[in-house]
Each structure stands twice: as C-alpha cells, then as structure tokens.
Amino acid sequence: MKTLSLLFLLSVLWSCADAPQKLTRIESKQILISDTIAENKELETFIAPYRRRIKEEMEGVLSYTPNAMYKAEARFNTSIGNMMADAVFEMATPLFKERTGHSFDLVILNYGGIRGGINAGDITTRTAYNIMPFENEVVVVELTSDELQALVDYLVQDKAAHPISGLQVILDAQGNLSEFKVNGAQHQKKSYYVATSDYLAKGGDKMDFFLSARNVQGLDYKLRNLFIDYFKKKDTIAPVRDQRFIQLQN
Incomplete structure (x- = not known):
C-alpha cells in the first residue's frame, strides 16, 4: 500500500512538472533616482580611478578648429559633412589599396549619421564620440555604373547634405540632375x-x-577611430562648404 501511495505521489509531481506555465500577472514599481540616495563610499572609491582615466582620455586635445561646424548649416553640403567624407577618403584609401591594389573612387556617408556638431576651439576624443557614437565600420562596395547612377539619383531625390567626397553633383534651378x-x-x-x-x-x-x-570589402576600421586618427594627424581642422553638391540658380 505504501508503494502504491508513493507511486501516486510521484506521478502527480511529474504531471505538475510537465504542466505548461502561464504568466498571470506582472507587477512593477518605479524607483526614482535622485540625490537623496546615499552614496556608496566603497563603490565610489573603486570606480574613481577609472572615471578619472576615462575623463583624461576623452578630454585629451587632438586638434583645433577655428570655426564651429554643424550639419544644419546648409542644405546640400556642409563643412562637417565634407570633413567627415574627406577624412574617410584620406585615411581609408591606403588600407584599401594595400589589401586590394585598388583605390576607391568616392565616399558617401549619411546625413542622419552625423550625431553632433563641433564647436570652435579644441577638438578632443570626446568630439569624435559626439559626432559618431555608433560602432559603424568603413567598408568599400564595388558598384556598376548603373548602381552608381542609382546612388546619384538617390542624392538628387533626397536633397540632403549627405557627406560625399570624390563626387560632384549639380542640380539645375528646378532641382533636377x-x-x-x-x-x-x-x-x-x-x-x-x-x-x-x-x-x-x-x-x-x-x-x-x-x-x-557584387563585392563588399570590410576594412576593420571603425569610423570613430578613423576620425580620431584624422584629428591627430591634423594640427588644424578647417573644412568649408564647396561645390561638391550644389543647385544652380538660373
């Protein structure tokens, strides 16, 4: 009799273990973070040297710019966008040529990818993080002439200051190519x-x-690191708006 009772109990437990579990309720509580929360002295002591090191690294001066640069300063091309595209052209070309024997023809980045401006004065590592906080890397894409035409058609239709280098696009007074x-x-x-x-x-x-x-070649070079290297290479950063993407008036 004891054996039967034990077997019955085990079968009940086994069936309960196999029964599907259902979520019946979710509870949440809002915890406000404010200066009323007491500081954890031990944790702060542990973190302090790392915080100082990061601050020193981020605030280290790499270069200088006499003029502020912002992506909203003009419609078709901007000084900050021109600088970013030209930096990619200059810094990534040697890598691509060393690996493939080819030079690339042009650079295009996207207007929305410019996440901050650059104030006049010292350019620091933080500046590079401000304009490019993402982990995006440089790649080189091989396009046919028809695909290149599609790229230009995209620029003509979008009419935004996407950073470009090595390419000149001229619109007529009506906004057509x-x-x-x-x-x-x-x-x-x-x-x-x-x-x-x-x-x-x-x-x-x-x-x-x-x-x-048909072909995409990665360079294992983060855009943010490329900009940091570019800033280190230049004493002064002073790009300007030019004729690389314009609309004729008449």
Whole structure:
C-alpha cells in the first residue's frame, strides 16, 4: 500500500512538472533616482580611478578648429559633412589599396549619421564620440555604373547634405540632375569602388542601391577611430562648404 501511495505521489509531481506555465500577472514599481540616495563610499572609491582615466582620455586635445561646424548649416553640403567624407577618403584609401591594389573612387556617408556638431576651439576624443557614437565600420562596395547612377539619383531625390567626397553633383534651378562627375571625370561604363559605412552597405537609410553590389570589402576600421586618427594627424581642422553638391540658380 505504501508503494502504491508513493507511486501516486510521484506521478502527480511529474504531471505538475510537465504542466505548461502561464504568466498571470506582472507587477512593477518605479524607483526614482535622485540625490537623496546615499552614496556608496566603497563603490565610489573603486570606480574613481577609472572615471578619472576615462575623463583624461576623452578630454585629451587632438586638434583645433577655428570655426564651429554643424550639419544644419546648409542644405546640400556642409563643412562637417565634407570633413567627415574627406577624412574617410584620406585615411581609408591606403588600407584599401594595400589589401586590394585598388583605390576607391568616392565616399558617401549619411546625413542622419552625423550625431553632433563641433564647436570652435579644441577638438578632443570626446568630439569624435559626439559626432559618431555608433560602432559603424568603413567598408568599400564595388558598384556598376548603373548602381552608381542609382546612388546619384538617390542624392538628387533626397536633397540632403549627405557627406560625399570624390563626387560632384549639380542640380539645375528646378532641382533636377544637371550633371555629375567622379573625381572630375564624366560617368563611365565601369566598376566604381565606393567607401561607406557597414550600416549603409546593408541598405540603411533607404540606400537600396548597395544591396545588389557584387563585392563588399570590410576594412576593420571603425569610423570613430578613423576620425580620431584624422584629428591627430591634423594640427588644424578647417573644412568649408564647396561645390561638391550644389543647385544652380538660373
């Protein structure tokens, strides 16, 4: 009899273990964070040297700019966007050429990816984090001439100051494409190597023309680190708006 009772108990427990569990209620409580919470002295002592080191690293002066740069300063091209695209062209070209034997033809980043401005004065490591807080990396995408045309059509339609370098786009007075050139040359039936971010290469910001690319070469170079290296290389950063993307008045 005891054996039967034990078997019955085990069967009940086993069936309960197999029974599906259902969420019946969720409870939450809001905890306000304010200066009324007592400081944990031991934890603060442990963290303090790391905080000081990070602050020293972030505030270290890398370069200088005499003028403030903001992405909303103009419609078609901006000094900060031009600086970012030119920096990619200058710093990433040697890496790509060393690995592939090729030079890329142009650079395109996205307007929305510029996450902060640069004030006049010292440029620090924090500056690079402010303008590029993401972990995006530089990639080089091989496009056909038709895909390059789709890239230009995107710029013409969007009419935003996406950072570009090596490419000139001219709109007529009505906002239609008048002409475009790659490094001063007319559009040709050939492959073009375009440096961009891994985010855009995957079709981010509706740049779908990258999705059909035949070849994508990663450089293992984060954009933020590239900008830091660029700032270290230059005593003074003084980019200007120019004629790389403009609209004619007449």
